[in-house]
Structure formats: structure tokens, C-alpha cells
Amino acid sequence: MxxxxxxxxxxxxxxxxxxxxxxxxxxxxxxxxxxxxxxxxxxxxxxxxxPIPGALQTFIHGFYEGGKQAYTEYRGRESIRVNLAKKLSGLTGCSIDAGEEMILTPGTQGALFLAVGATVARGDKVAYVEPDYFANRKMVEFFEGEKLPVFMNWRKREQGSGLDLEALEKTFQDGARLFLFSNPNNPTGAVCSREEMEKIASLSRTYGVTVIADELYARQMYDGAEFVHFSGLADKPDHLLTIIGPSKTESMSGFRLGVAFGTPALIRRMEKLQAIMTLRCSGYNQAAFADWLSEPExxxxxxxxxxxxxxxxxxxxxxxxxxxxxxxxxxxxxxxxxxxxxxxxxxxxxxxxxxxxxxxxxxxxxxxxxxxxxxxxxxxxxxxxxxxxxxxxxxxxxxxxxxxxxxxxxx
Amino acid sequence: MxxxxxxxxxxxxxxxxxxxxxxxxxxxxxxxxxxxxxxxxxxxxxxxxxPIPGALQTFIHGFYEGGKQAYTEYRGRESIRVNLAKKLSGLTGCSIDAGEEMILTPGTQGALFLAVGATVARGDKVAYVEPDYFANRKMVEFFEGEKLPVFMNWRKREQGSGLDLEALEKTFQDGARLFLFSNPNNPTGAVCSREEMEKIASLSRTYGVTVIADELYARQMYDGAEFVHFSGLADKPDHLLTIIGPSKTESMSGFRLGVAFGTPALIRRMEKLQAIMTLRCSGYNQAAFADWLSEPExxxxxxxxxxxxxxxxxxxxxxxxxxxxxxxxxxxxxxxxxxxxxxxxxxxxxxxxxxxxxxxxxxxxxxxxxxxxxxxxxxxxxxxxxxxxxxxxxxxxxxxxxxxxxxxxxx
Known part of the structure; x- marks a missing residue:
């Protein structure tokens, strides 16, 4: 092309x-x-x-820390990753290794772009949801993957998201290498049930499909509904990247902060891509991660x-x-x-x-x-x-x- | 692949x-x-x-401006682009249209990645310099372009950079669509003479080649030497992107701020790519552009x-x-x-x-x-x-x- x-x-x-x-x-x-x-x-x-309380102050503190905070390794400053891994392990119920399983990115959009860039080569088939976040489709197009949309019948759901799991399996049978979706869903606010997620995880293992789960809104659940993190499933996908960050519920979008965690080999590829994309998540801004997931009671x-x-x-x-x-x-x-x-x-x-x-x-x-x-x-x-x-x-x-x-x- | x-x-x-x-x-x-x-x-x-004086204060001011600064259009906040276009027009000697000819990016690395992503499809031939900034080669590889290195004999130069202009023309004859280089050169500090640049510009017009000029260190010249901006040439390339930013001489790397300016059609493509890459240069950080190119006397x-x-x-x-x-x-x-x-x-x-x-x-x-x-x-x-x-x-x-x-x- x-x-x-x-x-x-x-x-x-x-x-x-x-x-x-x-x-x-x-x-x-x-x-x-x-x-x-x-x-x-x-x-x-x-x-x-x-934005969450203290965000500006921790940014200022990071600025005065100087070079240590300005020039971090490409996957983000180690002390910040260690702190975040602990808090995200608590949130999701899975144990995250800060050294090998996590990368800090310029916003969750940056994390998504790195994740798709690290998993989709020209002609690779990618399953994604309709309706879902517009950039998902566009990223697959940019990397010249082949699009296999799967309909989500959110209007008729009794519980769960209404994702058409039979159609999803069909895309896996047809050779999809990647399944990419947001949960809670953007734009409908539908949320996958535990049963749906277990089925997706089981299918991904059967067919050897990588899963990218965008859980940006995971903390903002209504009416006492449970949010099940993909990464916290007992039988989770073998190749899984979770994308999350403080841009939405926490109103930190102006700082452009994102995180991806999951399979070490995929995180390594994302780091290689980040090295030529933006080098790193803005150094001083990384400091503001400190306030996230530990907000006042x-x-x-x-x-x-x-x-x-x-x-x-x-x-x-x-x-x-x-x-x-x-x-x-x-x-x-x-x-x-x-x-x-x-x-x-x-x-x-x-x-x-x-x-x-x-x-x-x-x-x-x-x-x-x-x-x-x-x-x-x-x-x-x-x-x-x-x-x-x-x-x-x-x-x-x-x-x-x-x-x-x-x-x-x-x- | x-x-x-x-x-x-x-x-x-x-x-x-x-x-x-x-x-x-x-x-x-x-x-x-x-x-x-x-x-x-x-x-x-x-x-x-x-970092340049006032940088932290303008960031803080941007933070308190709130949503207007957090969510800018993808190419960057208009008032900031207008201010920057004026100052960069003064620096380079070319007239830059803030609306159509400029985009703010997450660092100059972000600008380079967007520029290469906006100009190189699989199989496109790209001329670049050896030695030169390591990411140039890697970006061409990532976008599956074909690499045509051109040697720069910086060790023997009497004046100018020592770039082998005959070899450069050969790559253009062989079908290079893009020429990508840093000036002053990274890693040698060699600087193109006006004669060299005029020759590069003339060749680019003859063969219809797009030029990406990374002028990150343009303000840091020694011994009274003149720096000639590519964009300021009377007969500049028809398709030109200039990359510049305050990360080096101005020590603003921790903010991840970059700028690209040039041919409107290429800036538009870069904006489309930025929309799926990181959405925008971090909103609050953009405010810190205000101090650049207007430092104290x-x-x-x-x-x-x-x-x-x-x-x-x-x-x-x-x-x-x-x-x-x-x-x-x-x-x-x-x-x-x-x-x-x-x-x-x-x-x-x-x-x-x-x-x-x-x-x-x-x-x-x-x-x-x-x-x-x-x-x-x-x-x-x-x-x-x-x-x-x-x-x-x-x-x-x-x-x-x-x-x-x-x-x-x-x-």
C-alpha cells in the first residue's frame, strides 16, 4: 500500500x-x-x-529531583514501576513483576499503540469489537492488519456485555492472532461478565490468540457491580496485555500517563518500539503516578x-x-x-x-x-x-x- | 515480515x-x-x-488553566502554535503558518517517528546518513522501508559536513523517496555548509524527494559559525519537514516537547498518526513551550x-x-x-x-x-x-x- x-x-x-x-x-x-x-x-x-489530590505537587517534586526523573529508562523509572506494580497487583488480583512485566507509556493511547504495534504485522488478522473505541480499528489499519469485527449486542444484554462469543470463536478459527477490546466498553459502558471473560480466555488459549484488554475505566463501576480483571482470572490467556491508566476516572489526562502490564516478551517489544516512538513517558510526569491508586479514603x-x-x-x-x-x-x-x-x-x-x-x-x-x-x-x-x-x-x-x-x- | x-x-x-x-x-x-x-x-x-528559566512556573500555570490546556487539539493548542510559529519564523527565516504547517509532539523523538511514519510505507527507499542518530535507521526498519545509507566523511572535512553528495544523488537516482538527516550531526557535531544544503535542496527538487531535517541542536553553534536552516533556503525542498525542540540546549527533555513544521499535507498525515499514537503532546507540558526561544537576554x-x-x-x-x-x-x-x-x-x-x-x-x-x-x-x-x-x-x-x-x- x-x-x-x-x-x-x-x-x-x-x-x-x-x-x-x-x-x-x-x-x-x-x-x-x-x-x-x-x-x-x-x-x-x-x-x-x-485531577486526583496531590498530582501537581508530586509533579513539582519530580521536577526538582532533576536528571533522575527527567531521563528514566524507556519502560519508566524503576522505583515508580515497583510502586505501581504493587498497587496494580492489589487492584487486579494478579502478581505483576515490575522489572519484566510492566511499561509506563505516554497515556493509555500510547500503551495501546505500542501494544498493537508490538503484535500486528502486515496481513495479521485481528479480532475487535463493534462498537468499540475508534482508535482500535484505526491502529489495525495503520499496521496493515486484517480486520475481523465481532458484534457486541449491548442493547439486548441481560447480563454481561452481549459480545457474540460464537462469532469471536469463528474469527479465531479463521486465523485471528489478536483480540483487542475495551472493558468497560467504550462507547456503551457494557461490562463483561466473569463467564464471558472465562470463555474469551479459554478460546484464546485454545487458538493461541494474544489478548489486549483495555481496562481504562475499571475503577468506575456502578450499582455495586463486580469488575473482573482479565489478568486476575485463574485461567487467563497465555499472551495477555492489560492497558490501564489515570486519564479518565482520575482526570489526569493532561499528564498523559498510561501503563501496560502482562507477558514479558510483549512488554520487551513495546519497549523497543517506545525507544523509537517517544523514548519514554514524559519523565517529570511519571512522578505523578505516585498519587494514583492511593487516593485519600x-x-x-x-x-x-x-x-x-x-x-x-x-x-x-x-x-x-x-x-x-x-x-x-x-x-x-x-x-x-x-x-x-x-x-x-x-x-x-x-x-x-x-x-x-x-x-x-x-x-x-x-x-x-x-x-x-x-x-x-x-x-x-x-x-x-x-x-x-x-x-x-x-x-x-x-x-x-x-x-x-x-x-x-x-x- | x-x-x-x-x-x-x-x-x-x-x-x-x-x-x-x-x-x-x-x-x-x-x-x-x-x-x-x-x-x-x-x-x-x-x-x-x-531547564530554561520559568519552565516549571509556566507548567503550573498550564495545570491551573485546566481543561483548556489538558485537552488540546491533536496538533497542539492553537495559541501556543501561533506563539511558536512566530518565534520559529524568526529563528529560521521562513514564514510558518501556525494553522496548517506545524504540529506539537511528545519530544523530538515523537516528531521524528510521526514524520517517518507519515512518509515511509513498506518497500519505500529511504536515504539516510552514516554516522547519524541511531533511531533514524531503526524507524526505517520498523516501517519496513529500504535503507540506503550515505556516508558522511566528517573526519576529513575542511568545511561543511563531509556528506557524500554524489552518493546521495545516486540514492535519489535509485528511487529514494525520502532523505532523513540530523544537522548539526549526531554523533559528530558536523554542520552542513550553505553550499551543501543548497545542493541537497536542489537534488531533492530534481528527483521529487521529501526531506526530513532534524535541527535539534540548531541553536548551539560554536566559534561564530553560521547555522543555515533548511527551511530558510530561498530554493528549499518542495516537501520538507523540520524537526526541532527544547530538549537539548534548553535541557527540557523531562517535559517531552517537540515540534515539526513544514509541508501542510505531511503535517496533516502526522496529525492523523498522532491521533492513534499518543493523541497529543502532554497537555499541561505544552504550556512550557512559552519560555522557549524567548529566554532572558x-x-x-x-x-x-x-x-x-x-x-x-x-x-x-x-x-x-x-x-x-x-x-x-x-x-x-x-x-x-x-x-x-x-x-x-x-x-x-x-x-x-x-x-x-x-x-x-x-x-x-x-x-x-x-x-x-x-x-x-x-x-x-x-x-x-x-x-x-x-x-x-x-x-x-x-x-x-x-x-x-x-x-x-x-x-
């Missing part, structure tokens, strides 16, 4: 955070703009939910509780308006369905931005078939989020197909 | 900064360890030469002067001991040749670390033929560097071949 072709296929125009660079063609405007505080649902609001419970309240408020608003959204069991994402409108969903999303000052992410970022869905990250100021959701509903009604709108207005 | 093969070829064992992970086999020790302060010549000492002159003194002191020590090293015209690197020894050069480098507490980088990182060379980064404490160089000389004498050593000792 020529380099021009390769990049032709990669898009960032609709990626979260890129809205500022968009230039919209003429849109069929109806009515005036809606008043209200702007809300950017494309990512969490770290002003509403600030009650901090995590409070953060989860406030997010649960936002989730429930939004679900009520959308459902009352007849918009479908499954209840997220973990994480800060809500995947919402649009009714039939008089404009294309992509146009409606632009109209939301222009007329309601609300930014959401199109469903097609998570799988080509999700044309009438959008994702919101509800880690926002509670009241502003409720107002913004109400504006989404108002605008949805304004742009419904003429006939339906007339019916609705006469009710 | 299978993924295992691909990574088999990529090594990090001898990469700078990785020494802490080395496990040496039995070495033929002679005599006792030499006393003295440890010196790590594999990278600069930011404790001896601290006299700061840069003083920093260059102190490095010149270290350079000259080391050159005197090595040359008095009969060890060859060309005078660097720019940057903080010195490439030094070892005489014939009773041990392999690689063993000698391990012995230096164990018996003299001195870390240097093997010449083979910069080209397979440089087996009896090593590189040092002389951005160190002046006195400790002189002591460490004296220990290198002492140990060199201790490990010379028996016959030569006897002669030497009887003198």
Missing part, C-alpha cells in the same frame, strides 16, 4: 477534540440558537472533576457517586424524550440513539455544536454501522450536562422529519 | 539510558576500580545545566559558552592521549575513536561503566561500521566531565594490547 493511500483511509475530522478545526458546509438551519453554557461531551471536564467512592448521579439524570432526560440509551454499568460514556431526522445525523451533530453549543461524538467513530448513534462523555458538571441534554432533545424535536414533527407538535 | 522477526532486529540494549538494565557476562577485569564521581555521557545532565550565549569550554577541555584530554575526535561545530556530542585494545570495544564500554563509573554510547548505534568509536554527550558538569575523561584515558591505557602497553609503560 502506498503511503498516500494508507493515510487517505485514516480520518481525524470527527475524532473527539478535533471539532475546533472543523469547517462546516452550509447547514439547513431551523430557528435560533439555544441559550446555555457550552458543553463538550467529546471528553471529560477536568475542571468539573479535577473515600475519594473514589465520591467520584463514582457523582458520576452515577449524572448518568441517571441524563438517562432520564433522553428516555423521557424517547431516545434509546442502554444503562452504562461502568465508565463515563453513554451511547445514545437519534430518531429519524430531516437532516443527516452528521449534519445534526454539527447543528448541535452551532445551535446548542453542545459537542458529541458521531457513532460512526465506533463502527461504520452506527450512523444514527452518538456518544457522550458524561464526566461533566452535573447541571450544565442536564441543560445540554435538554438542548439536545429540543434540537432533536426541531429537526425531526416534517410529518413526525407535525404530529408531535399537535400532541 | 512476521512480527517476531521485525522486533528481533530492533535492539535497545545499547541505546542511551538503558544501561541500568544491562547484565554483563564475565569481563576480563584488570586492576581495581577508579575512584571518581559517576558521569553518564549517554545524555545531558540537566542538574548541571538546568544572554541566557543562550552563556549556555553555549559553558558548553564550548567543556568541549575544548575534553578534546584536549582525548587528543593528548592520542584518541581521535573531530571538533564539533555545533551541539553537545563528541565522537571519539578507541585505539586497538586487548578487549572488544563493546567490552571496554562495559568496563568503563563498571571500573570507572562512566557511561558512553557505542559507535555501532550510529552505523554498523563504527565498531571502535563511542559517543559522549558533553552537556555535563565541567569538572566531573574532565575527571571522567581522564578515567577513560587511564582505562584505555590499562586495556591496550599487551605489546603496546609494555612499550607505553617503559616510556
Amino acid at each position: 502506498k503511503i498516500e493511500e494508507k493515510f487517505e483511509k485514516m480520518g481525524v475530522d470527527h475524532a473527539p477534540g478535533q471539532e475546533v478545526r472543523r469547517r462546516d458546509a452550509d447547514l439547513p438551519l431551523r430557528g435560533e440558537a439555544l441559550p446555555g453554557a457550552p458543553v463538550d461531551f467529546s471528553h471529560g471536564d477536568v475542571d468539573a472533576h479535577p 473515600g475519594w473514589l467512592d465520591a467520584r463514582v457517586a457523582v458520576h452515577r448521579a449524572i448518568r441517571d439524570g441524563l438517562l432520564e432526560i433522553f428516555r423521557r424524550a424517547g431516545m434509546e440509551a442502554a444503562t452504562p454499568r461502568g465508565g463515563s460514556y453513554l451511547f445514545v440513539r437519534l430518531p429519524k431526522l430531516a437532516v443527516e445525523p452528521e449534519q445534526f451533530i454539527s447543528l448541535l455544536r452551532i445551535q446548542a453549543r453542545v459537542i458529541v461524538t458521531p457513532g460512526t467513530e465506533f463502527g461504520p454501522q452506527f450512523t444514527d448513534w452518538f456518544r457522550i462523555n458524561f464526566s461533566q458538571d452535573h447541571d450544565k450536562a442536564m441543560d445540554a441534554a435538554a438542548r439536545i432533545v429540543l434540537l432533536k424535536d426541531r429537526y425531526r422529519k416534517e410529518k413526525e414533527r407535525d404530529v408531535s407538535e399537535s400532541e | 512476521k512480527i517476531e522477526e521485525k522486533f528481533e532486529k530492533m535492539g535497545v540494549d545499547h541505546a542511551p539510558g538503558q544501561e541500568v538494565r544491562r547484565r554483563d557476562a564475565d569481563l576480563p577485569l584488570r586492576g581495581e576500580a577508579l575512584p571518581g564521581a559517576p558521569v553518564d555521557f549517554s545524555h545531558g545532565d540537566v542538574d548541571a545545566h538546568p 544572554g541566557w543562550l550565549d552563556a549556555r553555549v559558552a559553558v558548553h564550548r569550554a567543556i568541549r575544548d577541555g575534553l578534546l584536549e584530554i582525548f587528543r593528548r592521549a592520542g584518541m581521535e575526535a573531530a571538533t564539533p561545530r555545533g551541539g553537545s556530542y563528541l565522537f571519539v575513536r578507541l585505539p586497538k585494545l586487548a578487549v572488544e570495544p563493546e567490552q571496554f564500554i562495559s568496563l568503563l561503566r563498571i571500573q570507572a563509573r562512566v557511561i558512553v554510547t557505542p559507535g555501532t548505534e550510529f552505523g554498523p561500521q563504527f565498531t571502535d568509536w563511542f559517543r559522549i554527550n558533553f552537556s555535563q558538569d565541567h569538572d566531573k566531565a574532565m575527571d571522567a575523561a581522564a578515567r577513560i584515558v587511564l582505562l584505555k591505557d590499562r586495556y591496550r594490547k599487551e605489546k603496546e602497553r609494555d612499550v607505553s609503560e617503559s616510556e
Whole structure:
């Protein structure tokens, strides 16, 4: 494949955070703009939910430590890895060797890119989930792997994620070398049950498949639901990388901190790739890992509780308006369905931005078939989020197909 | 190529900064360890030469700016790009459009990786220099490009870098699509003359070759020598990316800040790749770009002067001991040749670390033929560097071949 072709296929125009660079063609405007505080649902609001206590202070301490902290080995400073391995072993229930089984990366995106780069060569078949985090698909394309999507029926699930395990096994039979997925799922908030995970692990061992489990939202579970870490299974995959970090629940995204842990041979490859990619996770920033997973007592419970309240408020608003959204069991994402409108969903999303000052992410970022869905990250100021959701509903009604709108207005 | 093969070829064992992970086999020790302060010549000492004034304060300011600074667009926050474009236009003498021609990256390594990833597909021929920065070769290998090395005869140069321009043209005739090089050169400190650059630019236009110019050390020139920026040439290459950043002269490596500027179509590809690699240069860290290229008056002159003194002191020590090293015209690197020894050069480098507490980088990182060379980064404490160089000389004498050593000792 020529380099021009390769990049032709990669898009960032609709990626979260890129809205500022968009230039919209003429849109069929109806009515005036809606008043209200702007809300950017494309990512969490770290002003509403600030980084974990002490983060800036440990960064400053790292800066004053000087060269020792600025120039760490490529996989990250040893003392920090030792501390993290202990805390992550406690979290996941598996024993992690800080020397051989862990690497610190520039954000969890960095960890994912290194993990996929370390496991996918041209033509390798990769199983991944639809819907799932948009970069998963794009990374496989960049490394010229062959994509084998597996559908997750999150809307109909009674328990677990609704991942189609028969279809997953079929991809393994067809030669998939890697299975890549997020859990809790981005964008739906579905969470795998223990049974589903044990089945995935068992299949991966049977067919010799490597598993990359993105557990970025593992700490943010609702309603007392159990989160089962892949790495903590008694019979886990033989070749497993877990990706995690403090960018989401802990609001540390501005520091770009990520961790991968798992099979030593894969961690070594990731280190080799990091050596030519960014050398290391920013030296001083690594210091801020110290505050993660050892937050003040009650901090995590409070953060989860406030997010649960936002989730429930939004679900009520959308459902009352007849918009479908499954209840997220973990994480800060809500995947919402649009009714039939008089404009294309992509146009409606632009109209939301222009007329309601609300930014959401199109469903097609998570799988080509999700044309009438959008994702919101509800880690926002509670009241502003409720107002913004109400504006989404108002605008949805304004742009419904003429006939339906007339019916609705006469009710 | 299978993924295992691909990574088999990529090594990090001898990469700078990785020494802490080395496990040496039995070495033929002679005599006792030499006393003295440890010196790590594999990278600069930011404790001896601290980051530019104000860096920590602007970082803290960025942190308190919150979400606006944490979540920037993938190519970096607009206000920061506008400020940087103005300053870099002044530095280089070319006019840079902040909107379309610039991207902020996680360190200059990040910029290089994005630039190579955006220009090299499998099988594309890439011309690069020997000796040159080790990651250049490794990145071409990772993206499965075809390597066309061009020798630079830095030892014999009267002026300019000594790059073999006829050999370079030959690679272009043979189908090279990209020419990738550092200027000032890493590891030799050679600097291209205006004539050389004009010739490279002219050849690149004739053959339609993209040029990636790594000008990381552009601000650190000695003895009043002129530095000509590729981007500032009247007839510059049609497809050009310049890589620069504050990690070296300015000691900001712990923040991982880099910039690439040049051809808009290539910057767009780099942004697409960054979107799946690390999303963005760490948000809060981007704030620290504000202090770069606008340091207090006299700061840069003083920093260059102190490095010149270290350079000259080391050159005197090595040359008095009969060890060859060309005078660097720019940057903080010195490439030094070892005489014939009773041990392999690689063993000698391990012995230096164990018996003299001195870390240097093997010449083979910069080209397979440089087996009896090593590189040092002389951005160190002046006195400790002189002591460490004296220990290198002492140990060199201790490990010379028996016959030569006897002669030497009887003198």
C-alpha cells in the first residue's frame, strides 16, 4: 500500500477534540440558537472533576529531583514501576513483576499503540469489537492488519456485555492472532461478565490468540457491580496485555500517563518500539503516578457517586424524550440513539455544536454501522450536562422529519 | 515480515539510558576500580545545566488553566502554535503558518517517528546518513522501508559536513523517496555548509524527494559559525519537514516537547498518526513551550559558552592521549575513536561503566561500521566531565594490547 493511500483511509475530522478545526458546509438551519453554557461531551471536564489530590505537587517534586526523573529508562523509572506494580497487583488480583512485566507509556493511547504495534504485522488478522473505541480499528489499519469485527449486542444484554462469543470463536478459527477490546466498553459502558471473560480466555488459549484488554475505566463501576480483571482470572490467556491508566476516572489526562502490564516478551517489544516512538513517558510526569491508586479514603467512592448521579439524570432526560440509551454499568460514556431526522445525523451533530453549543461524538467513530448513534462523555458538571441534554432533545424535536414533527407538535 | 522477526532486529540494549538494565557476562577485569564521581555521557545532565528559566512556573500555570490546556487539539493548542510559529519564523527565516504547517509532539523523538511514519510505507527507499542518530535507521526498519545509507566523511572535512553528495544523488537516482538527516550531526557535531544544503535542496527538487531535517541542536553553534536552516533556503525542498525542540540546549527533555513544521499535507498525515499514537503532546507540558526561544537576554550565549569550554577541555584530554575526535561545530556530542585494545570495544564500554563509573554510547548505534568509536554527550558538569575523561584515558591505557602497553609503560 502506498503511503498516500494508507493515510487517505485514516480520518481525524470527527475524532473527539478535533471539532475546533472543523469547517462546516452550509447547514439547513431551523430557528435560533439555544441559550446555555457550552458543553463538550467529546471528553471529560477536568475542571468539573479535577485531577486526583496531590498530582501537581508530586509533579513539582519530580521536577526538582532533576536528571533522575527527567531521563528514566524507556519502560519508566524503576522505583515508580515497583510502586505501581504493587498497587496494580492489589487492584487486579494478579502478581505483576515490575522489572519484566510492566511499561509506563505516554497515556493509555500510547500503551495501546505500542501494544498493537508490538503484535500486528502486515496481513495479521485481528479480532475487535463493534462498537468499540475508534482508535482500535484505526491502529489495525495503520499496521496493515486484517480486520475481523465481532458484534457486541449491548442493547439486548441481560447480563454481561452481549459480545457474540460464537462469532469471536469463528474469527479465531479463521486465523485471528489478536483480540483487542475495551472493558468497560467504550462507547456503551457494557461490562463483561466473569463467564464471558472465562470463555474469551479459554478460546484464546485454545487458538493461541494474544489478548489486549483495555481496562481504562475499571475503577468506575456502578450499582455495586463486580469488575473482573482479565489478568486476575485463574485461567487467563497465555499472551495477555492489560492497558490501564489515570486519564479518565482520575482526570489526569493532561499528564498523559498510561501503563501496560502482562507477558514479558510483549512488554520487551513495546519497549523497543517506545525507544523509537517517544523514548519514554514524559519523565517529570511519571512522578505523578505516585498519587494514583492511593487516593485519600473515600475519594473514589465520591467520584463514582457523582458520576452515577449524572448518568441517571441524563438517562432520564433522553428516555423521557424517547431516545434509546442502554444503562452504562461502568465508565463515563453513554451511547445514545437519534430518531429519524430531516437532516443527516452528521449534519445534526454539527447543528448541535452551532445551535446548542453542545459537542458529541458521531457513532460512526465506533463502527461504520452506527450512523444514527452518538456518544457522550458524561464526566461533566452535573447541571450544565442536564441543560445540554435538554438542548439536545429540543434540537432533536426541531429537526425531526416534517410529518413526525407535525404530529408531535399537535400532541 | 512476521512480527517476531521485525522486533528481533530492533535492539535497545545499547541505546542511551538503558544501561541500568544491562547484565554483563564475565569481563576480563584488570586492576581495581577508579575512584571518581559517576558521569553518564549517554545524555545531558540537566542538574548541571538546568531547564530554561520559568519552565516549571509556566507548567503550573498550564495545570491551573485546566481543561483548556489538558485537552488540546491533536496538533497542539492553537495559541501556543501561533506563539511558536512566530518565534520559529524568526529563528529560521521562513514564514510558518501556525494553522496548517506545524504540529506539537511528545519530544523530538515523537516528531521524528510521526514524520517517518507519515512518509515511509513498506518497500519505500529511504536515504539516510552514516554516522547519524541511531533511531533514524531503526524507524526505517520498523516501517519496513529500504535503507540506503550515505556516508558522511566528517573526519576529513575542511568545511561543511563531509556528506557524500554524489552518493546521495545516486540514492535519489535509485528511487529514494525520502532523505532523513540530523544537522548539526549526531554523533559528530558536523554542520552542513550553505553550499551543501543548497545542493541537497536542489537534488531533492530534481528527483521529487521529501526531506526530513532534524535541527535539534540548531541553536548551539560554536566559534561564530553560521547555522543555515533548511527551511530558510530561498530554493528549499518542495516537501520538507523540520524537526526541532527544547530538549537539548534548553535541557527540557523531562517535559517531552517537540515540534515539526513544514509541508501542510505531511503535517496533516502526522496529525492523523498522532491521533492513534499518543493523541497529543502532554497537555499541561505544552504550556512550557512559552519560555522557549524567548529566554532572558544572554541566557543562550552563556549556555553555549559553558558548553564550548567543556568541549575544548575534553578534546584536549582525548587528543593528548592520542584518541581521535573531530571538533564539533555545533551541539553537545563528541565522537571519539578507541585505539586497538586487548578487549572488544563493546567490552571496554562495559568496563568503563563498571571500573570507572562512566557511561558512553557505542559507535555501532550510529552505523554498523563504527565498531571502535563511542559517543559522549558533553552537556555535563565541567569538572566531573574532565575527571571522567581522564578515567577513560587511564582505562584505555590499562586495556591496550599487551605489546603496546609494555612499550607505553617503559616510556
